[in-house]
Amino acid sequence: MSYRVDRNSGYAQVPAAITAGLSRLNVAPLCVAAGTDIQHEGDAAQTVYLVESGWVASYTDLSQGQRQILYLHQAGDIAGFADLGSKTTTCSLRSQRDSVLFPIPIAMLKSPEFLSGATIAALFEKYAQMQSILMRTLAAVGRMEARHRIVWLILMLHDRVADDTGDEMFEIPLNQSEIGDFVGLTNVSVSKMFSRLSEEGYIERKGSKIVVRRLSDMQNMIGYQSIHYRPEPMFAPAQGRSHKRALNN
Amino acid sequence: MSYRVDRNSGYAQVPAAITAGLSRLNVAPLCVAAGTDIQHEGDAAQTVYLVESGWVASYTDLSQGQRQILYLHQAGDIAGFADLGSKTTTCSLRSQRDSVLFPIPIAMLKSPEFLSGATIAALFEKYAQMQSILMRTLAAVGRMEARHRIVWLILMLHDRVADDTGDEMFEIPLNQSEIGDFVGLTNVSVSKMFSRLSEEGYIERKGSKIVVRRLSDMQNMIGYQSIHYRPEPMFAPAQGRSHKRALNN
DNA sequence: CGGATGTTTGACTTTGATCAATGGAAGTGG
């Protein structure tokens, strides 16, 4: 697996090629406290946000007051990209934790100055990864029973947050109502499912943190396939080695 | 809205900039009959497919035999992009109707030959649009009751297939079980919802085709916002003026 | 301490799933 990174947030970080592009633009970082509304559905679409650290949620509110969280952006993700082609934004953004963002004006994003070959490659890769995660979310929400959705959420976050320290404890940057808004349940169901999973020894809960105790049992329960970040850059076909089997288990 | 196009499939078509990139690659079109499996989950990820005409579905099968249709690709869409960064594909592809595809090897997709400025622009725009539709799907599936999901599906397809001929009849390229696999219901529920919508005069059914009879009532029912394709190309590549500000028209 | 925020639990209700039978349309082969 390799790909270790220093930061405590696991190995998610802004790809070097994007950092490089960014440095050419002279964009100032933006620090936001947890719970800040960064963008509201319907605003003019002018900026995308590259997450440097923290957690940001993309969500949308439906006509009958229900909310759907569409994506949890971690370090290295770009929020707001879906609105690149529209006049107004179609989703809202909110920081779930204290976060640092780089607001990139769309005009700049499209400038040749930013779009060097390596940066384009990194962006494509990022978008592919986000699309893949979105699709997995859709499959979980569309076709799994409540219990399995929660297991899926835990495994997905565990996967995205994983580091090699062996410390398996991590935090879900959502409260139970928000978890419900993410996986299509109510806070009550979420609470019940968590309690059951805890009773049955699949997870252990310490405050808002979680330890996965029976990882492979949970993976088997829902047939979970690990999200594998590519250990080698997309545009450097390079030596075959590495992820032979990264998958299953 | 403008943007009329000749073909009978409404105004969806392959963006010119992508056609241009394609012509530099010498890719032969691939004709597939309706119901053909084009790619299976787990295959090596080597190719993406640009849809020239027809309908292609991306789907995934879950461990307990359930299927989730993730995306309906129409002319101009690219299927398989989510696997750009992985070794094996995470979704399967199937033609829902007779279709013509351009299989683009990923190595070629990444070649500078294909990736001219205008082609990059068109790809970004396409991905943004697909991400946006995926997010809307997720919101519908995650947070709407059965009846509203069906209404959403009809409106979404109506939107994507719309042309200006005033002929409001269109075909859903899915049978009722597949519709269920798309919006997270069973075929039985889908049948009941369609029957009710028809009784109530929202739609009219002629064989496998549909006419929307009370469009704005349906839009109000679920607070539907039209997917708006941008009336002008994002990078305005053709006439020199290139990337100045193309956006927020 | 009081207030805000979030979680847990139980009683009850509802939506959509499941099961099963029926019917229709299209295609095939004799």
Place this chain on the structure above:
DNA sequence: CCACTTCCATTGATCAAAGTCAAACATCCG
């Protein structure tokens, strides 16, 4: 042309999973 099959859609009866409602409990914090 008629049996026969296959694939799909429809309908009704029943059931179960998750939603709703409401109250209690926990934590945190000034």
